[in-house]
Amino acid sequence: MTRISIINGRLVDPANGIDKTLDLHLGQGVVQGLGPTPKGHTPDRTIDARGLIVCPGLVDLSAHLREPGAEHKATIASETAAAAAAGITTLCCSPETDPVVDTPAVVELIRRKAKHSGRCMVLPVGALTRGLYGEELAEMAALKAAGCQVVSNGSHPLKSTLVQRRALEYAGTYGLTVFLRAEDSALRDGGCAHEGPVSVRLGLAGIPEAAETVAVARDIALCEQTSVHVHFRGLSTAKAVRMLERARKDRVAVSADVAAHQLFLTELDVDGFDSRCHLDPPLRNLADRDGLRAGVAKGTIGAICSDHQPHEPDAKEAPFPATASGMSGLETLLPLALRLVDEGVMALPQAIARVTCGPAHVLGMPIGRLSLGARADVCVFDPEAHWILDPQALRSRGHNTPFAGWELRGRVRYSLFEGRLVHEA
Amino acid sequence: MTHPAELQLDERGRLKHFLTIDGLSRELLTEILDKAESFAGVTERTVKKVPLLRGKVIANLFFEPSTRTRTTFELAAKRLSADVLNIHISTSATTKGETLLDTLRNLEAMHVDMFVVRHADSGAAHFIARHAAPHVSVINAGDGRHAHPTQAMLDMFTIRRKIGHIADLRVAIVGDILHSRVARSQILALNTLGAAEVRVIAPRTLLPAGVRTLGVHPFNDLTEGIRDVDVIIMLRLQKERMRGAFLPSEHEYFRLFGLTEERLAAAHADTIVMHPGPMNRGVEVSSEVADGPRSVILAQVTFGIAVRMAVMSMAMHTGDGVRAG
Numbered sequence: 001m002t003r004i005s006i007i008n009g010r011l012v013d014p015a016n017g018i019d020k021t022l023d024l025h026l027g028q029g030v031v032q033g034l035g036p037t038p039k040g041h042t043p044d045r046t047i048d049a050r051g052l053i054v055c056p057g058l059v060d061l062s063a064h065l066r067e068p069g070a071e072h073k074a075t076i077a078s079e080t081a082a083a084a085a086a087g088i089t090t091l092c093c094s095p096e097t098d099p100v101v102d103t104p105a106v107v108e109l110i111r112r113k114a115k116h117s118g119r120c121m122v123l124p125v126g127a128l129t130r131g132l133y134g135e136e137l138a139e140m141a142a143l144k145a146a147g148c149q150v151v152s153n154g155s156h157p158l159k160s161t162l163v164q165r166r167a168l169e170y171a172g173t174y175g176l177t178v179f180l181r182a183e184d185s186a187l188r189d190g191g192c193a194h195e196g197p198v199s200v201r202l203g204l205a206g207i208p209e210a211a212e213t214v215a216v217a218r219d220i221a222l223c224e225q226t227s228v229h230v231h232f233r234g235l236s237t238a239k240a241v242r243m244l245e246r247a248r249k250d251r252v253a254v255s256a257d258v259a260a261h262q263l264f265l266t267e268l269d270v271d272g273f274d275s276r277c278h279l280d281p282p283l284r285n286l287a288d289r290d291g292l293r294a295g296v297a298k299g300t301i302g303a304i305c306s307d308h309q310p311h312e313p314d315a316k317e318a319p320f321p322a323t324a325s326g327m328s329g330l331e332t333l334l335p336l337a338l339r340l341v342d343e344g345v346m347a348l349p350q351a352i353a354r355v356t357c358g359p360a361h362v363l364g365m366p367i368g369r370l371s372l373g374a375r376a377d378v379c380v381f382d383p384e385a386h387w388i389l390d391p392q393a394l395r396s397r398g399h400n401t402p403f404a405g406w407e408l409r410g411r412v413r414y415s416l417f418e419g420r421l422v423h424e425a
Numbered sequence: 426m427t428h429p430a431e432l433q434l435d436e437r438g439r440l441k442h443f444l445t446i447d448g449l450s451r452e453l454l455t456e457i458l459d460k461a462e463s464f465a466g467v468t469e470r471t472v473k474k475v476p477l478l479r480g481k482v483i484a485n486l487f488f489e490p491s492t493r494t495r496t497t498f499e500l501a502a503k504r505l506s507a508d509v510l511n512i513h514i515s516t517s518a519t520t521k522g523e524t525l526l527d528t529l530r531n532l533e534a535m536h537v538d539m540f541v542v543r544h545a546d547s548g549a550a551h552f553i554a555r556h557a558a559p560h561v562s563v564i565n566a567g568d569g570r571h572a573h574p575t576q577a578m579l580d581m582f583t584i585r586r587k588i589g590h591i592a593d594l595r596v597a598i599v600g601d602i603l604h605s606r607v608a609r610s611q612i613l614a615l616n617t618l619g620a621a622e623v624r625v626i627a628p629r630t631l632l633p634a635g636v637r638t639l640g641v642h643p644f645n646d647l648t649e650g651i652r653d654v655d656v657i658i659m660l661r662l663q664k665e666r667m668r669g670a671f672l673p674s675e676h677e678y679f680r681l682f683g684l685t686e687e688r689l690a691a692a693h694a695d696t697i698v699m700h701p702g703p704m705n706r707g708v709e710v711s712s713e714v715a716d717g718p719r720s721v722i723l724a725q726v727t728f729g730i731a732v733r734m735a736v737m738s739m740a741m742h743t744g745d746g747v748r749a750g
Contacts, residue, residue, distance in 0.1 A: 197638040200639060201638070201639065202547055203569050203572065206634065273552065314526075317552075317556075318524065318526075318552065319547065320548040321548070
C-alpha cells in the first residue's frame with residue numbers, strides 16, 4: 001500500500017478543530033501523522049498542496065446511484081467516479097432501486113459493485129418496509145447483517161402511523177438509524193411545486209408547507225415515544241427547522257439534513273416551467289431558504305447533502321408536471337458549501353463540517369475527520385478556482401442541473417479514498 | 426430559462442406563439458381585440474372566408490377531449506383558408522412510449538405551420554413552443570390549470586362588444602378558481618386591460634392559497650361579491666370536486682354560489698352574465714339566468730371564432746395592416 005504525504009496545504013479538519021498549514025501523512029490506508037513526518041514514513045508520493053485546502057473526504061447522506069434497475073440513468077461505476085471527482089469519499093445510496101434494497105442480496109450486489117469500482121465507500125440504505133410499500137417490515141436484521149447501517153422508506157409513504165411506530169421500534173432494536181422523508185402524502189395530493197405565488201400563477205398543483213410540518217410533528221412525536229434516532233432527510237421549510245430546534249432542545253433524538261440546492265434556489269426558479277427545478281421536496285420561498293440557512297449555520301441541521309438524482313435527458317423533456325423530479329448534485333456539493341461562506345452564512349470550517357463530520361455524526365461513524373488512525377479519506381481542493389458549470393462537462397451520467405451557467409468556486413484537485421489516489425485533476 | 430413572455434414574442438415584439446396572457450402588453454391585447462373586430466364581419470358574410478392562411482397547415486393537437494374549443498379553432502382556421510388536421514391523441518397512445526416530443530417531430534415532418542394544443546399538463550404549450558421548429562407557431566388551447574388565453578380574449582371581446590370598454594369595470598369570477606385555467610387567464614387579461622377590480626367568489630376550498638397574489642379580491646359570499654359589479658363570470662363546476670372533498674354537494678353549492686334571478690338582484694340592472702361553458706344548469710347557474718336577458722353566453726361562442734382568427738393570423742404574421750372586414 002502506498003504512502004502519501006500532502007504537504008504545505010491549509011488543513012481544515014473541523015472535527016478536530018484544526019485550521020492551519022499542516023502536513024498530512026497517509027499510509028496503510030489510514031492517517032499516520034500530522035505535521036512532522038512520522039518516523040519510518042517514506043512517502044511514495046508527495047503532493048504539494050500549497051494554496052490548496054486539505055480536508056476530510058466528503059460524506060454525502062443521500063445519492064441515487066440508479067443501479068440496479070435504472071442503468072440508463074446512471075451506474076454505480078459512473079456515479080462513484082463522479083463522487084470521487086467531487087471529493088466525496090463516502091455516500092449513502094437510496095433503497096429506491098429495482099429491485100429495492102430490501103434483501104441482503106441487493107445490499108451485497110451494490111457493495112460488490114462499489115468495491116469493484118473502488119472510488120468511494122458506498123453505504124446502501126436498506127428498505128424500512130418490504131418493497132417500500134409501507135405495509136410490512138423489511139427484514140432489517142438481515143439487512144444490518146449484510147452491511148446496512150441506515151434504513152429508510154425513501155420518498156414512499158408508510159401506510160399508517162402505526163406501521164411507522166413499529167418500523168421505528170424494530171429498526172431501533174438492531175441499532176439502525178432511520179432516515180425519514182418528512183411528508184404527508186395525502187396533503188401533497190399529487191402536487192409538483194411549492195404551494196405559493198409561482199405555482200398558483202403557473203397552475204401547477206401545489207405542495208403545501210403543511211405537507212412537511214405535519215409529518216415533522218408526527219415523526220418527532222413518534223421519535224419521542226420510541227426513543228429511536230430519527231434523521232430527517234431533506235427538509236425544505238423554515239417552520240420544520242424551528243420545530244426541530246425545539247425538539248432537540250427537549251432532548252429528542254432527531255437530526256436533519258438539507259439538500260445543498262435548497263440553500264440557493266427558490267420557487268421563483270421554477271418560473272417559465274423550468275423542469276430542471278422540478279425537485280422533491282419542492283423549492284420553497286425565500287423565507288424558507290433563509291430559515292434553512294440559519295438552521296445549517298446554527299447546526300440544527302448538521303449535514304448538507306447532494307440529494308443526487310441523475311436522469312437521462314428525456315426524463316426532463318416533457319411538460320413540467322410530467323417530468324421526473326431531482327437534480328444531479330454530486331459535483332455541486334462542495335462548490336455550493338463554499339458559496340455559503342462567500343455569502344456570509346458561515347465560516348469555512350463550519351461549511352466543511354456540514355459536508356464531513358456533520359453527516360458522519362448522523363451515521364455514527366469515525367469518518368469525516370483526519371484523526372490519527374482514521375481512514376485515509378481526503379479531499380484536496382483549490383478554493384480559488386472559479387469555473388462556470390457546463391452540464392455536459394459533469395462526470396455524472398446525469399446532466400440535469402439547475403446550476404448550469406453558474407460561476408462556482410472550488411475545484412477538487414485530489415481525492416484519496418482509503419489512502420489511494422482516486423481522482424487527480 | 427426563457428421567460429414565457431419572451432418566448433411568445435418574436436424579435437420585433439410581434440406575437441409568435443400565444444401561450445399565456447402573462448407578460449403581454451395592453452397594446453398587444455387591444456390589437457388582438459381590434460383584429461378580432463375586423464374578423465367579426467367575416468363570420469356574418471355569405472362567403473365566410475378570407476385567404477390569409479391559404480396554403481398553411483394547422484394541426485389541432487388535442488390531448489384532452491373538447492368539442493367546442495376544437496370546433497371554433499377549426500372554423501377559425503378554415504375561414505382563414507388554412508388546411509386543418511384534427512389530431513386526437515389519447516393518453517394511452519403516449520403511454521405506448523411515444524413521447525410528446527416524438528409526436529411533435531412527426532407532425533413537423535408533415536410540414537405543419539401551426540399547432541393548436543390542448544393538454545392536461547400545465548406548461549405543455551410552453552414545452553411544445555420551446556421545442557418546435559423556428560417557423561412553427563403554437564397556440565395554447567388550454568394547458569392543465571395554467572392558461573386558456575384565447576378563451577380569456579374572447580371573453581374580453583364579448584365584454585367590450587356588450588359594454589363598450591374594459592377599463593374601469595368591476596368583474597366578479599365565481600366558482601372553482603383553484604382548478605381553472607380560464608380564470609387565471611381572465612384575471613391576467615382583465616388586469617392588463619385596466620379593469621377597476623377583479624373579484625373571485627368561492628368557498629376557500631376552491632380558491633388557491635394566497636389568491637390575492639393573482640391580483641384579485643376574494644369573497645366567500647356571492648351576494649356580497651357581486652354587489653356593484655358590471656360583469657359576472659360563472660365557472661363550470663366539475664363533478665369530481667365532490668369526491669376530492671372540496672365541496673359537500675352540488676345542492677349546497679347551488680344554494681350558496683349558484684346564480685339565480687333572485688341573487689342577480691344584488692348586482693346592478695345592466696350587469697352581464699358570462700360562462701365559458703359547458704354549463705351545468707342548476708349547479709352553478711339557473712336556467713332563467715343562463716337564458717335570460719343579461720346572459721351573453723351564446724355571444725361568447727360566436728365571438729370565439731373571430732378572436733381565434735385574429736390570434737392565428739397575428740401569430741402567422743399574415744394580413745399585417747390588412748383590414749379583412
